[in-house]
Amino acid sequence: MDLKVETGGAYKDERLGWGKSLPVPSIQDIVRNDFQSVPERYIHENMDRPQVPDNLLASLEIPIIDFSLLTKGDEDEIRKLDFACKEWGFFQIINHGVGEKVLNKMKAAVAAFFALPLEEKKKYAKAANEIQGYGQNFVVSEDQKLDWSDMIYLITVPPENRNFKFWPLTLPGFKEAVEEYSAEIQKVAEEIYANFSVLMGLDRDGLKRLQGELKQGIRMNYYPVCSRPDLVLGISPHSDGSTFTLLLQDDEVTGLQIRHKEAWIPVKPIPNSLVVNIGDATEIQSNGMYKSIEHRAITNEEKPRISIATFMFPDDEQEIGPLESMIDDHHHPRMYRNIKYIDYIREKFARRMEGKAHTDFVKLTRK
Template identity: 40%
Template sequence: MEAPSSSEGRWSRVASSLPVRNVQDLAACGEELKAETLQRYIRMDVQDGEVLVERSGEVPVIDLGRLLDLQFAEQEADRLRFACEDWGFFQLVNHGIPEEIITNVRSAIHKFFQLPLEVKNAYAQLPGDIQGYGQSFVVSENQTLDWADMFALSTQPPQARDMRYWPSQPHTFRKSIEEYSSELMKVSHSVVTWIAKTLNVDPKLMEDKYVSQFFRMNYYPPCMTMAEKVLGFSPHSDGSFITLLLEINSVEGLQIKKHNTWIPVKPNPQALIVNVGDYLEIMSNGKYKSIEHRVTINANKERITVSAFHVPPLGGVISPVRSTTEEKILYKTMGVEEYAKIYLSNKLDGKRALDHAKLL
């Protein structure tokens, strides 16, 4: 199948990443993991900010079933507003995705990462593309690297899919990804509709802000020798409207930055983790903020997740919406592609990309 020619398909070619060594393969080398081998992964900022393990249970939990129930909708909407304002993150339960579809996609992604390296490399990123198996945000030969491998796919709309990257192994992979992707579109519609209501914004203004979907499957190998000195994902906010994350296995690693401290997110196998992205921060004029987060590494266990980034069409525009005429506008009106290029063409560095959208 030819590469997609639609504007949605161009999403994957807004930026590219330099090729680097496969981390899963490196982690399997065992005796080779000397300090000099790990030098590009060791970082001095891992210990920046206290980690408050005791607060891991405080991350808000939102029940989609209650939002859709007239008896509880108003109360749950208040909880959703608090989650978006105060945390920028929440765990979504009773999301309605059939358990069979969740089980199947978890199994397919886990099996993919267990394939031999030469098989996975058949789906490696091509020059100028961020789809495929490899890395993201590697823009120089001397930057510190994250301890992770990624496999990225454009999944929605269907015409944006480049089937050259869609594996035939495991044999369940394509069907599982398609079914899960379709279910997530329903969930994102419900979530965004309720977010609009909590902002007193006409939901029609948001109905095109999450129509493009991009999957990034993440594999974080254990690092037995220096887990406390590497990161699976550098601190960053998401260049999305909203992100929905599914943990394939229940290994802790995600941490949210709140008041200059890091709060771990305790895995919940029944939940999707949802977070506010940069585009939603711009559109809400800063009422809902995208939050810095990072991924730490376990010394003994692998961590596997799949992030679904829901974004506006590449040819679209994102602009702040005021609740009153007196409200000060804090962000520029920007082309979606303009912001995407800024975000994807640089290494991850907290929320620095969003500085380009702020009015002085």
């Protein structure tokens, strides 16, 4: 049976043509047809496979930020945010104002999409030279190891950039759930932008001005169960090319791990919270003060897992580079060159996921 998620027709609007990715099998359907087998192409090398962290590492937790205090300008919470961005690159936010009903509707809409028959999902397959749609990104070689996940990625903000060719509009409630969730997440994101701006020496609207028309994309991931989760990865180690990312996790299944002090730390879900991580664009603009951290997802034998990642990123044509307020020639000299965002993101999507390798070409070499 041919289970490949085939490429659709060309996307007429080339502004968002960020990169090509080879078609891959649907892992969800592979598992449905043969639960016990793990195809060779999904088995990672020994050094890349998931390892069980020791008790000390497993007990570590990323910082937790009370978003309701942050919005009130609470100085202690702002200091916690600064610490989280510098030392962890990740934090969880609670009391963020997005209603539990909105979160649950979004999770239900994503679950309903992945419950569709393969032939139905393939109607929304990725187009050539496009990252939107159903399938997989970052597959650049027939020889590379594949991730144990399926995904659908949609551009959601600004609304005029939505391409409904990739949206399952016949799925009851899907469009409404995504639009409502997108709007609520945008409110949270704007407050985060404002706080990052102040921490980096700008006024509250500084980053928004520097990044042009702000964009938002949502990646919806499905991780099937795996008979040998010790051999595979749900998503390979990578950092995000975004300004920052907001992740809605499965409340019951831990899958996200982040690299902290050369160890992989599990991010335990807090019900109805959002995980936020620094993206490459912010690392560049903060001149390396705020860290875009490698992270990955693991699988398990017992329960499938869904996660929903919302990426906030600059306008394609905007140039990003270290802010003058983050450069000190004596103590913290410029670490990155300026680059147009579309050039950076196309370089990123031309590679497989391989940790932080894609940021090296923006770094300045030191004599």
